[in-house]
Amino acid sequence: MLNLDTLIIEFDKGLRTLLAKAPTARPYPDTGLADAPLDESEKKHAAALMRINHTGEICAQALYQGQALTARDPVVQEKLKQAAWEETEHLAWTSKRVGELGSHLSVLNPLWYTGSLALGAVAGVLGDRWNLGFLAETERQVGAHLQSHLDSLPPQDAKSRAIVEKMYADEVGHADMAIELGGSELPLPVKLAMRGMSRVMTRTVYWV
Numbered sequence: 001m002l003n004l005d006t007l008i009i010e011f012d013k014g015l016r017t018l019l020a021k022a023p024t025a026r027p028y029p030d031t032g033l034a035d036a037p038l039d040e041s042e043k044k045h046a047a048a049l050m051r052i053n054h055t056g057e058i059c060a061q062a063l064y065q066g067q068a069l070t071a072r073d074p075v076v077q078e079k080l081k082q083a084a085w086e087e088t089e090h091l092a093w094t095s096k097r098v099g100e101l102g103s104h105l106s107v108l109n110p111l112w113y114t115g116s117l118a119l120g121a122v123a124g125v126l127g128d129r130w131n132l133g134f135l136a137e138t139e140r141q142v143g144a145h146l147q148s149h150l151d152s153l154p155p156q157d158a159k160s161r162a163i164v165e166k167m168y169a170d171e172v173g174h175a176d177m178a179i180e181l182g183g184s185e186l187p188l189p190v191k192l193a194m195r196g197m198s199r200v201m202t203r204t205v206y207w208v
Contacts, residue, residue, distance in 0.1 A: 017061045018110055022091035029093060029166040030159035035100070042154040047103035048206045049149045050160055053167065054094035055106045055205045056142055059116040060087040063138060066120025073128050076181055080135075083174045090170070093163045100159070106205045132183030137191055139175035141198055143168055 038046065064084035071077045098105060106112070123134040146168040153160050186194075 017058060017088075017091070018113060022088050022095060024089040024092040026089055028096065029162040030097070033158045033162060036154075036156035036158060038101075038154055038157060042157070043101050044103070046153055046157050046160050047098055047101035049153060050094050050097045050101065050163070051103060051106055052202050052205045053146070053149065053164065054091065054098060055109055055112055055201065056145065057087050057090040057094060058106075058109045059112050059201070060084075060138070060142070061091065062113045062116035063120035063123075063135070066117040066122075067124045067131050067135065070121050070124025071128055071131055072124075076128050076132065079177060079181060083177065086170050086174070090167050093167070097160055097163055106208055108204065108208055112201060112205075129182055129184045130186075132178040132181050133186050134183075136175045136178035136183045137186050137194060139171045139178065141194060143171045143175065145198070145202065146171065 061084060064080050064087060068077050068080040068084070071080060095105060123131045126134075146164050149164050150161060150168075153164070
């Protein structure tokens, strides 16, 4: 059962996710790579894709926090917190790259965060098997988006590509972890609804 202290802690996490500079324990994946010359359209496109990835990590943070709040198994709670930390590092990497490309983060991030937090909490209430199944499917869909971004990023943009490749490896690990812990396969209508929501987010954040 949630108490006031827990709610205050989660509110603080939300503010830090949205407003504070995200920390990273691991090196930035693009460390040591030179910025390749990009024309204006290539730079805008790369920045938009990295902005989408940053917002995706905002959503992931909120999902993990919401799921951890309502997860029943202490082992599951701990694994969710560990995965959330790795998503925090992704926030740091993508935020830095968006700035290097001369663009801005999505102004709608508070909206995406709030919706994802609520969605994660609902998933947790349904039970750990469905909670983990939801997590696994989310990470699979995120991985598919990252793969599409690798296909779409300018070939010479080694810095952005290095970040996306490392993020993809982490997301695959999170999906595998959720399945190993007993996640259930979600019904097809739920998967399709998740894809539809993701499509709305990515198409909006590309521009805003």
